[in-house]
Structure formats: structure tokens, C-alpha cells
Amino acid sequence: MLAKCRTLSFFAFFIMWGCKKEIPPSYKMNTFYKEVITSDDRKIITPEEAKTYHVNKEYQYEYRTGKSGHYEYNYDVKGVNTKGDSVRGNINIEGKYGAGILIFDTIEDLEIKAEWINHGKLKAADKYGNEYYLIVN
Numbered sequence: 001m002l003a004k005c006r007t008l009s010f011f012a013f014f015i016m017w018g019c020k021k022e023i024p025p026s027y028k029m030n031t032f033y034k035e036v037i038t039s040d041d042r043k044i045i046t047p048e049e050a051k052t053y054h055v056n057k058e059y060q061y062e063y064r065t066g067k068s069g070h071y072e073y074n075y076d077v078k079g080v081n082t083k084g085d086s087v088r089g090n091i092n093i094e095g096k097y098g099a100g101i102l103i104f105d106t107i108e109d110l111e112i113k114a115e116w117i118n119h120g121k122l123k124a125a126d127k128y129g130n131e132y133y134l135i136v137n
Helices: 002-018
Strands: 063-066 072-081 088-092 099-104 110-118 120-126 131-136
Touching: 072 120, 088 110, 088 120, 088 131, 099 120
Parallel strands: none
Antiparallel strands: 063 072, 072 088, 072 131, 088 099, 099 110, 110 120, 120 131
16 A cells, blocks of 8 residues: 555656746747837838838738738728718738828827728727727728
8 A cells, every 4th residue: 555655656746747847038039020010110111121012003002011921011091980970091900900090180190009800891999999990992
């Protein structure tokens, strides 16, 4: 009986010791792709992005940068807010999410965060919680 307990204790120790995970040091990959798109991304094309700048008149985007699987697209958009007022703007999108600005004649431009909800259709929100439904021009 004592031998069985020792054997079980021995195996339990090695199982617990073998499962101990070491936490790797934190590091950030060296890449020019941003983790999150901001509204300022549409203002400047970095020298790294300029190397992959591409315009194709057959598609709705104004331009794209990056490499396959990591493209960042720039679109002119128009749409409405929840009150039905017309809005227009410009956004950058990478994957499903992006950010940009809405342009107004009477007030200052407004930063938005956007996400695709369907082909050519986006839902956006500003920092005040107002929602906008946009389509790509």
C-alpha cells in the first residue's frame, strides 16, 4: 500500500512539474502594420506604406497599402446618422475595423470608428456614442 502511495505521489509530482508553464518575455513584433487603425492614419502615408501604395480604378477604394493579408484600404464614404441627416467622410479599414473622419460644412470634422456590417456597408460611431450608417462611394 505504501509503495502505491509513493508511486502515485511520484507521478503526481512529475505531472505537476511537467505542466508548469514558463511565461515568455513580452515583446512586440517589428512590423509597420498597426494593431489598431486611427483616424490620423488616413492623413499621412508613411515611407513604408508608400512602397506598397496601389490604386485600382475598378474597385471602390481610393487606394490601398500593405501586403496580401494585411491590406489597409482608404474609402470615401457617405451615409446617414440615426436622425436621418446626411453625412460624408473618409476612412481607413484593415480587416473588419477602421477609423476615419466625418466632414461637416458647419462644424469641425468628427473622428469615427467603423466596422463592416455587409458588402460596401459600414456602421460607425463617434466619441459621443452617435451612430452612423455608411456606404462606400
